[in-house]
Amino acid sequence: MFEYFEFNIAPWGWEITVYFFLIGTAAMTYVYAAAPAVFGDVFGGIARSMEPFQKTGMLAALVLLLISGPLLIVDLGVPERFLYPILHFHWTSPLSWGALFLPLFGLCIVGFLAALWFNRPQLLKPIGILGMLLSLSMPLYTGLDLMVHQTRELWSNPTIPVLFVILSVSSGTALVSVIHLARGQFDARTFEFLHWFLYVALGTTLALFLGELVTLLYGSAELQQAWTLINERFWVQFWVMTFGLGILTPFLLMIVTHYWKSARVLTLAAVLAAVGAFFFRSVLIYAGQLTQIYY
């Protein structure tokens, strides 16, 4: 009965997991939509394949931002103080930086849309570049939000921000593929463009997944505890949803699409990779909290 004390509530629930996922997806969708303006003719002009997607992509990024921003705010215990991280800025907290960059990222989306709307093509490139930097900062800051907790060993790992950037590439590619498929806009160049991004994202995710495994298997006492927790409470999310469904299956589908260029199969692979991206993050966030909550 006394052990009752040991149970506390873990700080971050589903809102944070969903927020991390959505903001990462919004960031990568922005990158795709701004790619023609920013990269133009480099790499053989392949980014131009995204030209018909510019407006839709920006609108999709805006919608995601309009969902994830308020989600983050209502998750606060005192939502009406949501501007405090900017007003009382603390430079060592990634959350403060995130709070600063998030509205700026929103402004870039609106600015890009306005430049498209009012036909100001000369503005697209500078806004696109600025917005791409800010969109990179979105998954980066969420990863740093975990990484800076040097006392939580599952999190205090320099690969976490990189992993979050890569996972956002997967989920962004999924959204872009679904929109392209739904609007019947897939052509050979779009296919090639998205295929390449998904390959890189999946390959890097697999490498980082294996790296995480090695860290867990050979790690400290706390990591061993995390490993036990993952295999007890989160084994479906970790092994089935992340590894099986989110990494291995899309890889197999990518091999299929290498020979049989099917936009549907590519989209399916991307959606599965996005599912994996969601669960990978959520397992890391949840298991990382429990070790200390039990302490």
Next chain:
Amino acid sequence: MPVGLQAQPSLGVPGKKRWAMVIDLRRCIGCMACVCADKAEYDVPLGVWRTIVKVKDTGSYPNTKRHFMPRLCNHCDNPPCVRNCPTEATYKHEEGFVLQRYERCIACRTCIAACPYNARHVLPKNRDRVKIGGVIDKCTFCHHRVAADLVPACVQTCLGRSRIFGDLNDPNSEVARLVARHSVVTLKPEKGTAPQVYYIKPDRVHTEQVLSRPVSHAARADAEAFYRHNRGTQFFSGVL
């Protein structure tokens, strides 16, 4: 100064105070008077604690032992909770207290995530008498009492004199003498937090991470019932 803190660590700095606590586990009888005193001093709501006494049973009948271990905020000299707070709502006092500005806290719970000792909690929003709610709270080493030359409420009430409080920078204080004479232990020293609660003779079941999970079936059943009834999930979602 370690990055992100508002005051230099004062441990060993001449002319400054460094408040600390020694907990002599040879004397703790697990009466929980300290927990009650703390609840009374701050009107700590149901389900959350500023200080606890962890209990672990080891062995099997008839060779069993019950271990007690009072726990509280360690008022770390290099506190990660302070460094990570996005609003500087939690800060370090120059005499070593790690304190909370309720009027600034947004309850993002980053500090809970940052604390390796599970020493922080969220106050429910609607409380009967005390107006402060919806923000993070923690042990303050009874800053208001210490400022009035009193010892913290838990120390005052500890009937085994297991909890001893004082200025570690004063070589004649009881805490300084105890820390000097005994092979004291701090929790998770490898995390670099420089905790300022020193334990005399703790048991491994209480200090080691791999042994830290709750073991008894009754405890788990109890806790699960608590979450089902009050919050529905062990993760913070819609608690406030």
